[in-house]
Amino acid sequence: MGYDLKMRVWRGDENGGELVDFTVPVEEGEVVLDAIHRLQATQAGDLAVRWNCKAGKCGSCSAEINGRPRLMCMTRLSVFDPAETVTVTPMRTFPVIRDLVTDVSFNYEKARQVPAFTPPEGLKPGEYRMQQVDVERSQEFRKCIECFLCQNVCHVIRDHEDNKQYFAGPRFFIRYAELDMHPLDTLDRKEMLREDQGIGMCNITKCCTEVCPEHIKITDNAIIPMKERVVDVKWDPVTRFIRRRKSPEQPRTPAKRADTAGS
Amino acid sequence: MSEIERHSYDVVVVGAGGAGLRAAIGAHEAGARTAVVCKSLLGKAHTVMAEGGIAAAMGNVWSEDNWQVHFRDTMRGGKMLNHWRMAQLHAQEAPDRVWELESWGALFDRTKEGKISQRDFGGHRYARLAHVGDRTGLEMIRTLQQRTVSLGIDVFMECTITELLKDGDRIAGAFGYWRESGRFIAFDAPAVILATGGIGKSFKVTSNSWEYTGDGHALAMEAGAPLVNMEFVQFHPTGMVWPPSVRGILVTESVRGDGGVLRNSEGRRFMFDYIPEFFKAETADTEKEADAWYEDHANNRRPPELLPRDEVARAINSEVKAGRGTPHGGVYLDIASRRSAEFIQKRLPSMYHQFKELADVDITKEPMEIGPTCHYVMGGVEVDPDSQMSKVPGLYAAGEVAGGMHGANRLGGNSLGDLLVFGKRAGEHAAAYAASTAASRPAMADDDIKKAGDAALAPFSRDGGENAYTVHRDLQETMHNLVGIIRTAEEMSRALQRIEEFKTRVAHVSVEGHRQYNPGWHLSIDLKNMLLVSEAIARAALERKESRGGHTRDDYPATDPSWGKVNVLCRLNDSGTGIEVFQQDLPQMPDELKQLFDDGSH
Numbered sequence: 001m002g003y004d005l006k007m008r009v010w011r012g013d014e015n016g017g018e019l020v021d022f023t024v025p026v027e028e029g030e031v032v033l034d035a036i037h038r039l040q041a042t043q044a045g046d047l048a049v050r051w052n053c054k055a056g057k058c059g060s061c062s063a064e065i066n067g068r069p070r071l072m073c074m075t076r077l078s079v080f081d082p083a084e085t086v087t088v089t090p091m092r093t094f095p096v097i098r099d100l101v102t103d104v105s106f107n108y109e110k111a112r113q114v115p116a117f118t119p120p121e122g123l124k125p126g127e128y129r130m131q132q133v134d135v136e137r138s139q140e141f142r143k144c145i146e147c148f149l150c151q152n153v154c155h156v157i158r159d160h161e162d163n164k165q166y167f168a169g170p171r172f173f174i175r176y177a178e179l180d181m182h183p184l185d186t187l188d189r190k191e192m193l194r195e196d197q198g199i200g201m202c203n204i205t206k207c208c209t210e211v212c213p214e215h216i217k218i219t220d221n222a223i224i225p226m227k228e229r230v231v232d233v234k235w236d237p238v239t240r241f242i243r244r245r246k247s248p249e250q251p252r253t254p255a256k257r258a259d260t261a262g263s
Numbered sequence: 264m265s266e267i268e269r270h271s272y273d274v275v276v277v278g279a280g281g282a283g284l285r286a287a288i289g290a291h292e293a294g295a296r297t298a299v300v301c302k303s304l305l306g307k308a309h310t311v312m313a314e315g316g317i318a319a320a321m322g323n324v325w326s327e328d329n330w331q332v333h334f335r336d337t338m339r340g341g342k343m344l345n346h347w348r349m350a351q352l353h354a355q356e357a358p359d360r361v362w363e364l365e366s367w368g369a370l371f372d373r374t375k376e377g378k379i380s381q382r383d384f385g386g387h388r389y390a391r392l393a394h395v396g397d398r399t400g401l402e403m404i405r406t407l408q409q410r411t412v413s414l415g416i417d418v419f420m421e422c423t424i425t426e427l428l429k430d431g432d433r434i435a436g437a438f439g440y441w442r443e444s445g446r447f448i449a450f451d452a453p454a455v456i457l458a459t460g461g462i463g464k465s466f467k468v469t470s471n472s473w474e475y476t477g478d479g480h481a482l483a484m485e486a487g488a489p490l491v492n493m494e495f496v497q498f499h500p501t502g503m504v505w506p507p508s509v510r511g512i513l514v515t516e517s518v519r520g521d522g523g524v525l526r527n528s529e530g531r532r533f534m535f536d537y538i539p540e541f542f543k544a545e546t547a548d549t550e551k552e553a554d555a556w557y558e559d560h561a562n563n564r565r566p567p568e569l570l571p572r573d574e575v576a577r578a579i580n581s582e583v584k585a586g587r588g589t590p591h592g593g594v595y596l597d598i599a600s601r602r603s604a605e606f607i608q609k610r611l612p613s614m615y616h617q618f619k620e621l622a623d624v625d626i627t628k629e630p631m632e633i634g635p636t637c638h639y640v641m642g643g644v645e646v647d648p649d650s651q652m653s654k655v656p657g658l659y660a661a662g663e664v665a666g667g668m669h670g671a672n673r674l675g676g677n678s679l680g681d682l683l684v685f686g687k688r689a690g691e692h693a694a695a696y697a698a699s700t701a702a703s704r705p706a707m708a709d710d711d712i713k714k715a716g717d718a719a720l721a722p723f724s725r726d727g728g729e730n731a732y733t734v735h736r737d738l739q740e741t742m743h744n745l746v747g748i749i750r751t752a753e754e755m756s757r758a759l760q761r762i763e764e765f766k767t768r769v770a771h772v773s774v775e776g777h778r779q780y781n782p783g784w785h786l787s788i789d790l791k792n793m794l795l796v797s798e799a800i801a802r803a804a805l806e807r808k809e810s811r812g813g814h815t816r817d818d819y820p821a822t823d824p825s826w827g828k829v830n831v832l833c834r835l836n837d838s839g840t841g842i843e844v845f846q847q848d849l850p851q852m853p854d855e856l857k858q859l860f861d862d863g864s865h
Contacts, residue, residue: 013779027506027507027508028506028507029505029506029507029508029509029622030506030507030508031508031621034508040732040782040783041730041732041733041736042732045730045731045732045774045775045776045782045783046774046775046776046777046781046782046783046784047782048779048780048781048782049782050303050304051473052303052307052308052309052472052473052474053307053309053311053312053472054472054473054509054512055312055509055512055513055617055621056616056617056620056621057311057312057398057401057613058303058307058311058312058472059307060303060304060307074620074621076620076621097443097779097780098443098779098780099780101443101780104304108304108305108420111409111412112412114409115413116367116368116409116410116413117367117368117409119366123366125359125362125363125365125366126358126359126362128362128365128366129376129377129378130370130373130377131373131377132372132373132380135370135372135373138370139370139395139396142370142395142401142402142405143398143401144405145311145401146306146307179368182368182370185368
């Protein structure tokens with residue numbers, strides 16, 4: 001049942017690189033990550049790739065397979081013709097570190113800008129009461145495994161480096177939506193979402209929804225409702241008066257990476 | 264020396280899973296300057312793979328539940344070998360730790376009254392697991408990650424610790440490398456908390472992620488801290504078996520908690536044939552009673568499919584050995600014929616997705632093929648139950664890397680609670696300890712830092728040596744075949760001989776390429792840890808001449824009460840070339856807790 005798979009894998013670093021041809025034996029039922037691991041073990045011991053769980057739960061092994069953003073661990077080789085060459089390249093929106101590994105620190109910066117969940121004052125842990133139907137909307141967004149494929153595919157930042165500083169991206173639009181729809185959250189982040197996080201730049205092409213391995217309806221259930229809510233706040237003086245609260249203090253201590261940590 | 268990046272903290276936490284992040288939050292809130300150092304990106308730790316839930320006696324579904332019942336279930340599940348004080352603290356504090364997660368933004372599934380819903384799991388008398396569908400671990404890691412970030416705690420991602428450094432007897436800091444650049448980094452810190460998780464990557468079939476190379480277990484032994492209970496490795500009864508590429512991936516116990524049953528190739532619900540004496544009184548002996556239990560716990564006993572994991576894993580192993588297995592060497596786990604498609608998709612969305620995408624199996628229509636997979640190590644660093652400090656001053660351990668809490672076998676759902684309860688305790692106690700060293704802060708010696716760097720770079724200086732991947736594969740094969748789910752003295756002795764050979768092979772491994780993000784180099788360093796841990800497991804397992812919990816001996820099939828009074832411990836021998844074992848009396852449970860077992864059930 002096994003066969004020899006022809007692969008082209010991008011190898012290189014921040015200074016450039018190229019597609020390298022490999023032929024690797026594969027077995028029935030295997031996924032692209034299995035083929036990459038076999039390359040590492042037998043032909044290219046230093047081939048850089050991120051992975052953790054190999055079960056579609058951690059969102060580490062994101063890459064572009066034949067040009068399509070996917071998790072390598074959830075892409076079965078049976079979707080390709082055995083004669084086809086499978087090309088694996090790193091996510092294009094993020095700077096390459098080495099081979100298939102990219103610098104995704106953009107996403108961690110955006111995560112730091114999200115003001116945390118803010119429960120009502122005086123509500124003690126253990127006293128929270130919420131109905132299942134009311135938590136389900138936010139639960140959909142909390143399925144996110146942070147593979148960042150939605151960020152990678154988003155036109156606003158994919159080939160527009162300049163936009164990155166003004167645009168949080170689909171992963172964080174669902175995070176803002178999750179908090180906005182949380183039955184007990186008290187903080188209004190809508191003004192921030194419009195002004196600092198750039199939700200208005202999204203033109204609803206739904207590419208993010210298409211690549212989401214968790215099948216989260218990012219555009220329909222998060223971005224469109226949030227665009228509507230943001231407009232309500234901006235244009236309706238009554239709701240704006242009621243909903244708006246003081247802008248929160250944001251935590252700004254940066255997470256350390258090799259390239260940023262002070263020594 | 265000048266080119267090595269250095270940082271100074273009060274508390275350094277190694278690992279960013281549930282225990283590590285909760286420890287970091289605890290230390291930070293106690294006022295310590297705290298750093299988290301983790302091998303992967305933040306939010307990718309193995310905790311994300313926990314599916315079923317967090318066991319906590321909140322009494323939301325069954326008001327009869329309380330910490331004493333949870334404590335008793337935990338001790339019985341662990342075959343009474345647990346450290347009683349850890350099991351007690353865990354049962355008492357788990358509810359507060361769950362409610363705290365909710366106050367940080369976690370969104371658990373709800374009861375009709377709007378409280379946190381709780382589900383049934385093996386070995387727990389009442390439905391007790393707080394959960395979010397079958398992705399509870401993800402909810403927990405995301406909540407703790409978001410809390411960590413909002414508190415501004417420093418996180419060093421994709422950074423691997425290779426050595427702990429001491430000043431005299433005390434911890435002085437930790438040394439490691441950035442995976443991205445290969446450059447070295449050293450942390451001055453009087454307190455280090457190990458939260459590195461488990462050891463599954465020493466075995467061929469495992470549910471564990473790549474990070475589970477026993478780093479904390481090995482670092483602790485090298486620093487002089489003994490490990491306890493290393494012979495107890497949990498093989499989860501239900502891992503995927505087909506296709507080969509996904510063999511070992513976890514199938515949550517919730518499938519059985521929610522009504523799924525195990526059948527052999529003849530269609531027989533075989534678990535009724537494997538009810539041990541110890542659990543007879545509380546286990547249903549007819550299908551009718553077992554099926555009635557889901558709706559009426561008060562008047563029926565539990566289905567045998569929900570016996571503790573060690574019992575179910577052994578039963579599956581026996582059925583397959585007896586020739587009643589599936590075509591791919593497992594047994595069937597069937598929920599399709601027992602629950603509606605809608606129920607299954609709502610309660611088990613990840614499992615539905617996982618089988619559909621990886622095995623072309625629709626679990627709402629057909630049974631799953633499953634078999635045992637290496638899942639968890641009960642053994643770990645011997646710690647003080649209240650503070651989580653090891654025998655080395657300043658060195659703490661929390662979560663899977665710590666030993667004692669789960670005895671000979673861990674109940675499902677008790678891991679996530681363990682991470683939270685003891686993570687918090689470790690963080691707070693480490694912060695207090697670090698503050699107490701202010702007048703005489705331990706310091707790392709430059710010479711020790713240099714030696715640590717030389718050791719890490721050694722594989723680059725060797726030419727033509729073996730490839731780390733090959734040695735790793737052979738080690739996994741050896742542990743799987745010779746120190747796996749059923750053990751004998753003869754096989755384990757053979758494993759120990761091979762381990763001696765592996766030591767030579769690991770010492771000669773060479774790597775290609777350079778230091779920047781080089782997985783071959785990373786593996787060559789992790790291999791040393793896997794080898795130490797494998798030796799500890801094999802030696803401890805050879806020492807314990809009985810069968811109990813996660814340790815089954817074909818040559819000593821009975822549980823021996825005299826072995827129920829002692830723990831087996833492992834430490835590095837004086838020359839540092841291998842592991843030696845010794846025995847130690849089990850800590851004595853106080854009388855008021857002993858009374859909880861007075862129904863003669865232990």
